[in-house]
Amino acid sequence: MSAPSDGGASRDGYGRALIRLAVNPDIVVLEADLGKSTKSCHFRTEFPDRTFSLGIAEQNMMLVGAGLASSGKIPMASTFAIFTERAFEQIRNGIARPNLKVHICGSHGGIHTGSDGSSAQSIEDLAIYRTLPNMTIIHPADDFSAEELTIQVASLNGPSYTRTIRNKVPRSYTINTSKHLEIGKGSLLKEGNDVAIISCGVMVSKSIEAANILEKEGISSTVIDMHTIKPLDENIIDFWSKKCGCIVTAEDHSIIGGLGSAIAEHNSRTNLVPMEMVGVKDRFGESGESEELFKIMSMSTGDIVKAAKKCIERK
Numbered sequence: 001m002s003a004p005s006d007g008g009a010s011r012d013g014y015g016r017a018l019i020r021l022a023v024n025p026d027i028v029v030l031e032a033d034l035g036k037s038t039k040s041c042h043f044r045t046e047f048p049d050r051t052f053s054l055g056i057a058e059q060n061m062m063l064v065g066a067g068l069a070s071s072g073k074i075p076m077a078s079t080f081a082i083f084t085e086r087a088f089e090q091i092r093n094g095i096a097r098p099n100l101k102v103h104i105c106g107s108h109g110g111i112h113t114g115s116d117g118s119s120a121q122s123i124e125d126l127a128i129y130r131t132l133p134n135m136t137i138i139h140p141a142d143d144f145s146a147e148e149l150t151i152q153v154a155s156l157n158g159p160s161y162t163r164t165i166r167n168k169v170p171r172s173y174t175i176n177t178s179k180h181l182e183i184g185k186g187s188l189l190k191e192g193n194d195v196a197i198i199s200c201g202v203m204v205s206k207s208i209e210a211a212n213i214l215e216k217e218g219i220s221s222t223v224i225d226m227h228t229i230k231p232l233d234e235n236i237i238d239f240w241s242k243k244c245g246c247i248v249t250a251e252d253h254s255i256i257g258g259l260g261s262a263i264a265e266h267n268s269r270t271n272l273v274p275m276e277m278v279g280v281k282d283r284f285g286e287s288g289e290s291e292e293l294f295k296i297m298s299m300s301t302g303d304i305v306k307a308a309k310k311c312i313e314r315k
Helices: 011-021 041-046 058-070 081-096 125-130 143-153 205-218 234-244 258-267 290-296 302-312
Strands: 029-032 051-053 074-080 103-107 134-138 159-165 188-190 194-197 221-225 228-230 247-254 277-280
Touching: 011 029, 011 041, 011 074, 011 103, 011 143, 011 277, 011 290, 029 041, 029 058, 029 258, 041 051, 051 058, 051 205, 058 074, 058 081, 058 258, 074 081, 074 125, 081 103, 081 125, 081 228, 125 159, 125 228, 125 247, 125 258, 143 159, 194 205, 194 258, 194 302, 205 221, 205 247, 205 302, 228 258, 234 247, 234 258, 247 258, 247 302
Parallel strands: 029 051, 029 074, 074 103, 103 159, 134 159, 194 221, 194 247, 247 277
Antiparallel strands: 134 228, 188 221
């Protein structure tokens, strides 16, 4: 699939989606002092009477969202991914347990955040929210996919968590191709027979780059954007596990509990094929530029290539 030469940050797609969703008068936006960073500020500028600024009080924001949802509104609540974790109890008991339609966006997720340092780099958020019944978990690859998936999120019958990022990445989609995305359905970006590379978020563009490198070496790779971590598209995993015979997962998240774990859990019951996980090992991040950290963490494009070759050898 061809993509534009410039890049986009998924948080910008989230901000654009909120403006598009405003045609529904039930859509309201909640902020925790970070609207400029999450890009909900654009909605606030145009619809101040439908925006609630809760200050640095994430637990309160989640329960205000629950109250609004129980009153028929559709709250879109955003803050940094790491700060959503402060409100886990409120999300669990106030939102997920009663299955209320509160849609949470955690921005600046993963080590791609870079120089903000390890305390700000949420590498466990997808795993945490994946444990909650009723929750839909989404991690878009770029701004176009984030915009489309956020539009769809507002129509879900239960709560959701979407992770976005601050920095621009090479786009994996165009405005037109992103319209074919569907929550709960993996997106096939490239077809090959030797190895299936399944990724999410910023690692999707790196997976495409890795597949192009492998192709020059005579290795045929499938690339799947698994933007929805939960519910997981088990059908696409089953098909490509059988066709390729091995899987590499790539995520800017801990390999414990994230995308790799979700696929391994599924395949342990259905398709016992060799699998390699590229992601944050059992450690915290550190301060540094994004690409510098990817190399330190063995999460670069070259590391995906190495994982693919190792996985093929294990077949």
